[in-house]
Amino acid sequence: MRPENDTELETQIAEWRSYMLRRRAVASADVDELEDHLRERVADLTETGLRPDEAFLIAVKRMGRMDELSREFAREHSDRLWKQLVLTDEDAPAEAERRRGLLVMVVCAALGVLAVKLPALFGFGFDDSAEFYGRNMGLLILAPLTVYFAWRRRVSRNTVLALAGLFALGALGANVYPVADDSQSIVLSAIHLPLALWLVVGVAYAEGDWRSGQRRMDFIRFSGEWFIYLVLIGLGGGVLTGITIGTFSAIGIDAETFISEWLIPCGGAAAVVVAAWLVEAKQSVIENMAPVLTRVFTPLFAVTLVAVLVAIAVTTNAIDVERDMLILFDLLLVVVLALVLYSISARDPGAPPGVFDWMQLALVVSALLIDVLVLIAILGRITEFGFTPNKSAALGENLILFVNLAWTAWLYWGIVKGRKRFALLERWQTDYVPVYAAWAWIVVLAFPPLFAFA
Structure with a gap:
């Protein structure tokens, strides 16, 4: 052949x-x-x-x-x-498997609750140890989720050792460096460590076969569906919190301590695992939600980005490159990539390009132009004030996003012109995932000593 x-x-x-x-x-x-x-x-x-x-x-x-x-x-x-x-008749093996899945979920959710409360026994309470939880929250809530998938997938011993080693590496990177409480490195670690560990969760989800592009695509689909369920659980939890506060206030009891130290942290930690279980248990229902939301939000985000570009052109105002604004713009660019990816993964590969595909191309090009403006602003500040951990991390992340967006735009142009297959774009996105993981680990492990723990 x-x-x-x-x-x-x-x-x-x-x-x-x-x-x-x-x-x-x-x-x-x-x-x-x-x-x-x-x-x-x-x-x-x-x-x-x-x-x-x-x-x-x-x-x-x-x-x-x-x-x-x-x-x-x-x-x-x-x-x-x-x-x-698929089958209408129930039988013992299927019922046993469902019960096993429920049991694994309950145990791992309990582990999540234990993980966020156990540090209090060593003097790290929520009120007086914000810095500790900022460093370690990703570790505390994602370790039980990794255990859940490793248990459910019955991963090999070597995969278990690799997962444990990566979490241990993350714990060392978050806690061993002698950085001050107001150090930029702490904030960068708090942002990037959860991202790095989320991709470790992906290794467990993929049963250790992380080199498979299709397994990475499966995990990307899961991530979107998991986020939808987590948001829904969070909205329900907000209602529960409000009712709890109002009910106890009506009888003269202040429930603030219970809410802040038990309900919110423990409920949030458990929800991380529960959302994953719901995605696994109800895939046939939730699989259609991410593509539907993509159809709804793609035109809205496209209009928003075009409006931002027009506003910048009319006012000639430069983009603010303070940390909070950079995080906001980077999240916006990541959302654009997610919209493109979920749209591609849900469409019929054999269908001819249509109006929605042109809209996706416009969305990507608009995001690419905004990323260029952000890069220009970052480079201007670096030229004027020099390198800092925040600006260096932002520069690297936006360069990575620029490469992804630029090649995505090029592939999409070939797709809408009928010269390329949609599978190429999906493969490009899945192959690019390790780049994000590598950068996240670099920021967590290399930036503190590189910038003298500033």
Whole structure:
């Protein structure tokens, strides 16, 4: 088989796999088995003299309708949670698996609560140890979530050791450096360590197979769905907090201490795990939420970014490069990339480019122009006042975002002109994820000594 045929076949299989994951709440491990079955059929057909693209189409057709294949596969793998969405009859293995998932969630949520309250036994209370929790909150709330996925996925011993080692490295980076309480390094660590550890959670989610672009794409989809559930839980928690305060005030009891030291921190830590469990348990419902929200917010964000660019051009005001403003602009650029990514992951790869794709391209180009203005402002401040930890971190992050946005715009231009496949853009985004992880670890581990712990 010629190399170009290999590339074409891999692209077709990647599109088929993405379609399978969108149509049903099928675990990636199950899709792996189906993909092996598909590849075997393609190999058999190509041996008869068919071209790879012809063999692929015939193999997919012979695999049967999606519903029939799902039913057959569910009967052969009765321990999968999604069987309840395909088969109507309940059985003991499926029920046992659901109970196991619930038990794992409860235990790991309890670990999250314990993690945020245990430091109080050593004198680190919420009222007087804000600096300690700023350094370590990412560790405290993401370690139980990592345990949840490692337990649920039954990851290998080597993967467990790697996960534990990365969390230990994060703990050292957050706590061993002799930095002052008002140091910029503490703030940078508090921002970047959770990002670095979130990608460690991704390693557990992917069962240790983090080099797989498809597994990274699965985790990116999960991240969006997890965030939606976490926000919903947070809104419900806000209502609960308000009711609690009002109810206790009505009987003359001040519940502020209970709210601030127990309800909010413990509820928040548990919600991190509960949201993950909800995504895992209700994939068929939540999978459609991120794409729908993407459709709603893409035009809104596009209009907002264009308005910002017009305002800058009319007023000739430079972008404020203070830390809070830089964080806001970087979050805006990350949201733009997320909107593009979720839109691509949810669309039919075979559909022709449409109006929405042009809108996505306009969104990316607008974000790219804003990033250029931010970079110019940062470089101007560095030229005038020199390098500081904040400005250096912002410079690196915006350079990373610039590369991502620039290549995304180039790929999207090829897509809307019909010269490139959507799979290329998805692959670019998943391949770029380790760059963000590497930069986050650099800021956490290298910046404090590099800037003399300032």
